[in-house]
Amino acid sequence: MIYTYECTSCGYIHDENRALIDYKSQGWCRLCGKQVRKILSPNSTSGRSFLGIGIGEFNPGLGCVVKSKRHLKDILRRENLIEVGNEVVKDTSEKIRQDRWNKL
DSSP, rough: OOOEEEEETTTEEEEEEOGGTTTTSBBTTTOOBBBEEEEGGGGGGGOOOBBBBBEEEETTTTTTTEOOOHHHHHHHHHHOEEEESOOOOOOOHHHHHHHHHHHH
């Protein structure tokens, strides 16, 4: 399993290939030697089609069964993890149209 880590001190981000059972093991920065935190990226999970209440799916990035989006947020908060790749993208198309119109 490939895990992505971010240094809490210098901000260096790196990937490590670890066994799934090593999910809870502590990581250290390759540059400064300080403690790192695990980052969940879209590549570190196997999809998230939540089928319903009480029915979850195994998330290899977390090493446990996730039952809902709320359950996922609770796990991330408890484990001091952050999830990346699901940010809301602002719609800038109207601003682009206005800028083009103003240049005419």
